[in-house]
Amino acid sequence: MDTDGTSLSEVLDAADTAFAVTDTRCRVRWSNRVMAELLALTPEQCVGRSLPALLVGAPEGPGEGEGADSVVVSLRTGTDQHRWLEVRCTRLNEGYLYRVSDVSRWRDSDVAPAERDEWQKALIRMADEDPLTGLLNRRALTRELERQLALGGDGALLLLDLDNFKDINDLRGHPAGDRVMCTLANVLRERIGNGHVLGRLGGDEFAVVLADTDEATAVRIADRLRNAVATIPVTGGVGTTRITVSAGVAGFGSGESWQAVLANADLALYASKDAGRNRVTVYEQGHYADTALRVTVLDRLRNALAHGGLELHAMPMVKLGSNRVVGHELLLRLEDGRQPRLGPGEFLPAAERSGLVLDIDRWVAGTAIDALVAHPYPGLRFNVNVSGRTLEDEDFGDYVLDRLAAAGVAPGRLGFEITETAAVTNLAAARSLAQQLRASGCRISLDDFGAGFGSFVHLKQLPITGVKIDGEFVRGIDYGSRDTVLVQGIVDIARGLGVSVVAEWVERASQVDALSRLGVRVAQGFHLGKPEPLTELLARSHGTWMRKPRLMPNADAAGEAMTLDAQNST
Known part of the structure; x- marks a missing residue:
């Protein structure tokens, strides 16, 4: 006063x-x-x-x-x-x-x-702008949605997601995918009408903030855009095809948060996907059996990040023949004590769509580095997974390297796994991050390798140190299937390029024999060792880290559990 x-x-x-x-x-x-x-x-x-x-x-x-x-x-x-x-x-x-x-x-x-x-x-x-399309970027668009909510008016949020965009990248190449994105942006911009705000949330997902618009009008706008997109031809590579989009509409009013509105529109969008794609769905409260679950997922994750509740489990990577553990992949789990229990396959998609996965990836990397500091045994080495959204985080590489330098941890003790699909979707960002981390001594692997149409081309384009063979190729490797030829090709080319190879989803002893004959030296899977909480791994004496890990009691249980873990790993 x-x-x-x-x-x-x-x-x-x-x-x-x-x-x-x-x-x-x-x-x-x-x-x-x-x-x-x-x-x-x-x-x-x-x-x-x-x-x-x-x-x-x-x-x-x-x-x-x-x-x-x-x-x-x-x-x-x-x-x-x-x-x-x-x-x-x-x-x-x-x-x-x-x-x-x-x-x-x-x-x-x-x-x-x-x-x-x-x-x-x-x-x-x-x-404000998305660098590829020139539309508003995610931050600018959600800011506009937040502003409309603060002003107290009614409106609707429209989400549009390109159907089967991965096929375009795989069959025609990443430059063709970029051209499709730019063409799609231009068509949407021309047809959207005045007074509406259009932006690109990332990847192949677009959004429109429709102020002072009721749901019926929003559906008409969505159908107009959907029909316009269907006229876009995609040429080159393997002939001409047409593209389609799925759409979700959620109305909004004063008092709602932009996160809740986005989650509602996202539910409607995925209902369109589940119903066969190329359609518009309006969000209806209580209409979806899992609505309450999905809407609360982000709140649970935020609380777990702030107050504890996230846990890392360590999956051993084993050298075949000697059964010596050469490293561990760290898998994320939500252990917040709340029901229902959620696996990574249930909470990570929501985290990625909302952007919360950026904080989660930093937590995972930071926790791994802290563990390496507390346990300086050189044989303890971790691999952590990097989401597709984190590839867009230009500061993530600096964050990791600064943490490693401040902790005095040798970069070679920490590796990063990027799924091939995520890398191809954002090839320039994946290459930039891989170059930065590899130049400092960290290991970089392509996960789920072989799933993409142009997998071997990616080996030349990305400065990686290793590949992890997609588990689908390992599942029947001991049955004399065509997978044997594909795995042999991956091993031969990787060896010629000086890139290491790891096989995943190893569920039976016969798979170990088949992989060994093909030249695979390192593998992981429930037959070789199941994941365990990282805290339990670190609580044991140093020498036991390199011993043969615990096995599953029988092959059937191993196969079932391995499949679940492979689907749910971060």
């Missing part, structure tokens, strides 16, 4: 500069009228929302010392209009004070017109 009885909030509220006070998580506790007007919200609507989410690029707290250097961010104010804002953040006792100034005019006057235009276009692309 000032000496004249005026409070600080009253002073800031009367200022011509935008101010906001947040908690330590950068969620708004108070904002003045200028800040609210800047965000197209009321001061009451600002409360509880993440300021960095509303101002993409704003710092999440101040830097070192008392304050932070200013950061200039772009705020979209119209279809093709932006304002340039200088954001400063100062530390308070229990949160932060943000000051935002509009610097559009002096930014524009500092540079020549041509240079200014290029600078603005570059900032727009970084802040």
Whole structure:
């Protein structure tokens, strides 16, 4: 309180500069009228929302010392209009004070017109645009959805997902897939109509925020877009085909969270997929048997990340012949004590679609590194899985290498597995991450290798150190099937390229014999050793880590359990 009885909030509220006070998580506790007007919200609507989410690029707290250097961010104010804002953040006792100034005019006057235009276009692309299609990116689109919810109007969210997009990448190549994405984006942009906001969530999934639109109108729009997409020809490689999309529609109103609306639309989308694809489904509360389960999955995962409840299990990788353990693959489990129990196959898809998998992958890598620090035995080596969404996280490689360097852990003790499908879907990002990690000494493997049409081409394009043969090729390897020829080819080519080979889903002793004859030296599966909690593995003395692991009691149980684990492994 000032000496004249005026409070600080009253002073800031009367200022011509935008101010906001947040908690330590950068969620708004108070904002003045200028800040609210800047965000197209009321001061009451600002409360509880993440300021960095509303101002993409704003710092999440101040830097070192008392304050932070200013950061200039772009705020979209119209279809093709932006304002340039200088954001400063100062530390308070229990949160932060943000000051935002509009610097559009002096930014524009500092540079020549041509240079200014290029600078603005570059900032727009970084802040809001998907680099491939030029549409809004995921962050900008969910921010728009959050804003519509805060404004209190009714509307609908439309999700569109290309059917069987993986086949296009496999049969025609990744460049053809990129061309399809760009063509699809152009068709949607032309047919969407005015007043609606279109964006690309990632991969082959698009979304449209339909403000002031009821569900019936949203369905008509979805059908119009679906029919337009069906006219797009895909040529090259193996003739001409047509593509289709599945769609999900979820209405929204005031009081809902954007995460819940997105989850509802996602349920409707996958109902369209399950019903045969190329159709539109409207979300109906209580219509799906597993609605309550799926909607609460993300809440359970967030709580598990914050308070414990995630657990890693270690699956031994065994050198055939000697039965010596040469490493462990770490598999993620949700052990939060709540019912129903969820396997990775049930919670990881939801985490990946929401983006929460980015935090989960960092938790897995960090936990693995912590275990390697606490147990410096050189023979203890881990492989962790990297999701397709994490390939898009440009800071993930730096995070891993910084953690390894700070801990003093030899990078060769930590390996990363990327599924071939995820790598092909985002080949440039997979190559960049693999190059960065491999250059520092980490191992990089392609998981489920052989599942893609152009598998051997990927060996040349990606700087990997190993491949893990897809379990489908191992399942019948001891029956004299065609899988023998394919596995032999993988082994021969990998050996010629200096790449290691691991076989998975080993369920019987006869598979071990068949793989050994083909030159496979390392394998994993329930016949060779079942997963166990990482804490139990680390509790044993060092010498036992390299002994022959525990086997399943019989082949039938091994086969059933191995199949489940292979489907559910992270």
